[in-house]
Amino acid sequence: KNEVEQSPQNLTAQEGEFITINCSYSVGISALHWLQQHPGGGIVSLFMLSSGKKKHGRLIATINIQEKHSSLHITASHPRDSAVYICAVILLGGSGGSNYKLTFGKGTLLTVNP
Amino acid sequence: DTGVSQDPRHKITKRGQNVTFRCDPISEHNRLYWYRQTLGQGPEFLTYFQNEAQLEKSRLLSDRFSAERPKGSFSTLEIQRTEQGDSAMYLCASSLPRQQFFGPGTRLTVL
Numbered sequence: 005k006n007e008v009e010q011s012p013q014n015l016t017a018q019e020g021e022f023i024t025i026n027c028s029y030s031v032g033i034s035a036l037h038w039l040q041q042h043p044g045g046g047i048v049s050l051f052m053l054s055s056g057k058k059k060h061g062r063l064i065a066t067i068n069i070q071e072k073h074s075s076l077h078i079t080a081s082h083p084r085d086s087a088v089y090i091c092a093v094i095l096l097g098g099s100g101g102s103n104y105k106l107t108f109g110k111g112t113l114l115t116v117n118p
Numbered sequence: 119d120t121g122v123s124q125d126p127r128h129k130i131t132k133r134g135q136n137v138t139f140r141c142d143p144i145s146e147h148n149r150l151y152w153y154r155q156t157l158g159q160g161p162e163f164l165t166y167f168q169n170e171a172q173l174e175k176s177r178l179l180s181d182r183f184s185a186e187r188p189k190g191s192f193s194t195l196e197i198q199r200t201e202q203g204d205s206a207m208y209l210c211a212s213s214l215p216r217q218q219f220f221g222p223g224t225r226l227t228v229l
Contacts, residue, residue, distance in 0.1 A: 008160075035216055045207050045223035047161075048120065052217050090160055094216060103174050104216045105151060108160030 007031050010091050010109035017116050023078040025112045027091030030072065037106065038065050038076045039090040047090070050076070081116045088113050120144075122221035124210050130227045131200055138196045139224045143212030150193050151218065152185055154178065155207040164208075167193060200228045 009028045017023055027036070038050045051058050051065040053074065058065050062081075067074040078085055092106040121144040131137050143150050148169050153161035164183070166174045169190035179185075182200075187193040197204055205228045211218040 037218075039220075045155075045209070045225065046120075047209065047211075047220035047223075049217060049219065092160070103166050103168075104149070104213060104218070105163045105166055105174070106153075106161070106218065108153075108162070110158070110160045 006109065007095075007107055008091055008093055008109040010089075010112050012112060013110065014113045015115070017081050017114070019082060019116055019118050021081050021116075023081050023085075023114065023116075025076045025089050025091075025114070027074045027076070027109055028072060029074075029091075029093050031093075032096035033072075033093040034096050035094045035104075036067055036074050037092045037094075038074070039092060041088040041090060041111065043087075050089075078114075083116045083118050086114055086116050120219040120221070122210060122212055122219050124208075124221040124224050126224055127222060128225050128227075130229065132229050133200060133202060135200055136196065136198045137200060137226065138194055139208055139210075139226075141193045141195070141210030141212075141221055143192070143210070144214075144219055145191070147212035147214045147219070148190065149213045149215060150187055151211045151213070152193070152195055153209040153211065155209060155223070156205075161207075161209055164195075197226075200226075202228050204228050 053067045064077040088111040090111040091109040150167045152164040155161040167187040207223045210221040
């Protein structure tokens, strides 16, 4: 079983719809990232969370540390939001010291149709 | 553009050949990571540098793989005697300290 699980794996929406992508993890973490990957490979960091909620434009990310769960919401979705969204965590303790390596989920492929 | 660059962006090679990739991180970042991503999967950690010191290597990094960061700035990842299973996207990220900035990746195809 992967340490980081995302759902759904694929999501198709119509422009304007409210979208939720979920991430569950099974280990202690010090932080969680939501990342966006467009075709061609480049990855952009959207949020880094260790508690609560963050908002940037139409994107909202929440995390519940006790339930080991995070969600990424997109309001008023647009075709340009089509991408793979990846949840990644920094494990608590991990290798120790200063290595903040990421452990990734498999990603959610979002397609927003006009 | 995140400020992290990778070269080349694409590499096609024949099985058994050696390949080398380069990553130029954001200049003030002392931490540098290499990850590998196969089709349909999330990236997986390969190795980590703090300045010029390679502090951790994944068990995914067989002895055919070697990485360096000679002056604590750019880094290279070399794969010797490539195999078809090495075909993947190789991603570099730099950070200061926890938020990581990713390069565009090098897509390797081994024929």
